[in-house]
Amino acid sequence: MQTVTISLESQVVIPREIIGKLEWKPGKKLQIEQVENRIELFPVDSWRNKPDFVKEGLDKIMQEAEGFLKGIDTTIKRKEDRF
Numbered sequence: 001m002q003t004v005t006i007s008l009e010s011q012v013v014i015p016r017e018i019i020g021k022l023e024w025k026p027g028k029k030l031q032i033e034q035v036e037n038r039i040e041l042f043p044v045d046s047w048r049n050k051p052d053f054v055k056e057g058l059d060k061i062m063q064e065a066e067g068f069l070k071g072i073d074t075t076i077k078r079k080e081d082r083f
Contacts, residue, residue: 004012022043029044 002015004015006012024043031042031044033040033042
């Protein structure tokens with residue numbers, strides 16, 4: 001376990017070793033949550049942090065939506081003076 005310090009601007013630097021293991025890049029958005037006497041950070045775009053029922057529900061929606069545009073006419077009628 002590593003120790004970090006809170007700066008005067010309330011900033012904390014996450015050790016490079018941890019950032020590297022998590023493969024986070026500069027600009028990565030994190031969600032922060034206070035849990036009792038500690039804080040937890042979660043990547044905003046991470047499926048790993050979603051409850052199982054959310055993952056399963058979204059998977060089901062995606063499976064049901066698969067192919068719903070099948071057979072749709074994708075031609076676009078344009079006026080002759082348009083490209």
